[in-house]
Structure formats: C-alpha cells, structure tokens
Amino acid sequence: xxxxxxxxxxxxxxxxxxxxxxRLLGIWPFSRTNSLLFELAETFTLIxxxxxxxxxxxxxxxxxxxxxxxxxxLRLKVMASGIFTITEIIKYSYAVFYKSQxxxxxxxxxxxxxxxxNSSDRNSMIDRVKTCKHLIVICAIIVYVTGMAVRxxxxxxxxxxxxxxxxxxxxxxxxxxxxxxDVQRSxxxxxxxxxxxxxxxxxxxxxxxxxxxxxxxAMHFCAQSDILVTLMNDFVNENQPENLNKxxxxxxxxxxxxxx
Numbered sequence: 140x141x142x143x144x145x146x147x148x149x150x151x152x153x154x155x156x157x158x159x160x161x162r163l164l165g166i167w168p169f170s171r172t173n174s175l176l177f178e179l180a181e182t183f184t185l186i187x188x189x190x191x192x193x194x195x196x197x198x199x200x201x202x203x204x205x206x207x208x209x210x211x212x213l214r215l216k217v218m219a220s221g222i223f224t225i226t227e228i229i230k231y232s233y234a235v236f237y238k239s240q241x242x243x244x245x246x247x248x249x250x251x252x253x254x255x256x257n258s259s260d261r262n263s264m265i266d267r268v269k270t271c272k273h274l275i276v277i278c279a280i281i282v283y284v285t286g287m288a289v290r291x292x293x294x295x296x297x298x299x300x301x302x303x304x305x306x307x308x309x310x311x312x313x314x315x316x317x318x319x320x321d322v323q324r325s326x327x328x329x330x331x332x333x334x335x336x337x338x339x340x341x342x343x344x345x346x347x348x349x350x351x352x353x354x355x356x357a358m359h360f361c362a363q364s365d366i367l368v369t370l371m372n373d374f375v376n377e378n379q380p381e382n383l384n385k386x387x388x389x390x391x392x393x394x395x396x397x398x399x
Contacts, residue, residue: 142254149252153268156275157355160348166234168242189341196338197224199315207316220313227342230349248359260366267362275351282343290339367393
C-alpha cells in the first residue's frame with residue numbers, strides 16, 4: 140500500500156495530459172504494455188515518422204530559399220519558418236536522446252505523490268496540478284488553432300492564383316522546391332500539401348509537449364516549495380524543544396529533495 144491512499148487517482152490526474160502528448164511523439168519514458176518488442180517497434184516507428192516529416196518539409200524549404208529566391212529580404216522572411224522547423228527538430232532530438240533524464244524527473248514527481256500524507260500538502264499539490272493543466276490546455280488551443288489555420292484555412296481560402304504569364308499557382312501551406320518535380324502538378328502538389336500539414340502538426344505537438352513538461356516540473360516545484368514553507372513555519376512556531384531536532388531534520392530533508 141502507498142502512503143497516499145489516493146495515489147493511483149492522483150498520479151493519473153498529474154500525468155494524464157502530458158502522457159497523451161508524449162505518446163503522440165513516441166517519447167513517453169514508461170512502458171504501457173508487457174511486450175518490450177511491441178513497445179520498441181511503436182516507439183521507433185513514431186520517432187522515425189516524426190523526423191521524416193520534419194525533414195521532408197525542411198529540405199524543400201531550404202532548396203527554395205537558396206535555389207529559387209534571389210532577394211535577401213525574401214530569403215530572411217522565408218527562412219523564419221525554416222528556423223522554427225530546425226528549432227523543433229533540435230527540441231525533439233533532445234527529448235529523444237535525454238529520455239532517461241526526463242524519466243528520472245517524472246519518477247521524482249511520482250514518488251512525491253506516492254508519499255504525501257498530509258491532506259493540506261496534497262491539496263496544495265492538487266491546486267498546482269489544476270493550474271498546470273489549465274496552462275497546457277490554453278497553450279494547446281492557441282497553438283493548434285492558429286497553426287492549423289495558417290496551414291489549412293488560409294491556403295485553401297486564397298484559392299488558385301493566375302499570374303500575368305497565365306500560369307496557375309495553387310498555394311501551399313509553405314514554400315517548397317523539388318529539383319526534379321513540379322510542386323504544382325498532381326499528385327506532387329497533394330503529397331507536398333499532406334506532408335506540410337503533418338509536419339506542422341508534429342511541430343505544434345512538440346511545442347505543446349515541451350511546454351507541458353516544463354510546466355509540470357515548475358508547478359510541482361512550486362507545490363513542494365509551498366510545503367517547505369509550511370514545514371519551516373511549523374519549525375519556527377514549535378513550542379516543544381524536544382521536537383525541534385525532528386522538525387529541523389524534516390525541513391532539511393525536504394529542501395535537499397527539492398534541490399534534486
């Protein structure tokens with residue numbers, strides 16, 4: 140039995156939303172099945188697919204910048220999206236390669252929830268979890284709605300564009316150039332559109348996932364700091380001299396754990 144009798148419910152409440160986004164990217168550090176082979180195959184497939192779609196968007200963008208555009212200002216403008224893609228690739232790579240460190244952080248959070256006994260401490264931690272979940276939901280709504288609007292609604296609403304040379308151009312979510320293929324011809328256009336849509340979805344999910352993990356750690360740190368302040372106040376207000384050493388030891392132990 141756990142010290143916290145509500146542990147299973149609490150930990151599901153804490154990890155639920157973060158676990159959802161982590162699993163979309165294949166980087167949730169805990170196994171959910173007894174089959175190690177299936178777990179590894181699923182993780183490898185998701186990670187490979189995410190990297191593949193990200194690079195399939197990045198490479199045509201860079202080709203367009205350096206092989207089609209000649210104006211320096213236009214290059215900088217288009218490069219902004221490419222830099223964002225590179226940033227998300229770096230963030231995702233860190234999440235993949237430092238998966239064990241992420242797992243260690245989550246284990247420490249799990250242990251705190253498993254061992255919390257005092258009801259006021261638990262309520263303080265629950266309040267911080269609510270704040271964390273609200274922030275993640277707000278972030279997800281803003282990122283997905285605005286991002287997908289740029290990726291889908293705007294290109295579709297613009298429609299086909301006819302140039303002065305009587306050339307019809309169908310807008311893409313983002314510029315692309317393929318050396319041996321015309322991106323305006325079917326089915327290349329549809330494939331590029333689909334790839335860019337999924338790449339955008341992956342980038343926004345990476346943004347939300349990293350934000351969610353950082354928010355979870357920050358809010359948990361705030362909750363543990365609140366508990367530490369309470370313990371310090373109890374130590375200061377202690378009237379029984381024989382209990383001072385015990386309360387001091389509890390304060391020091393809590394402080395050392397928080398600093399981990």
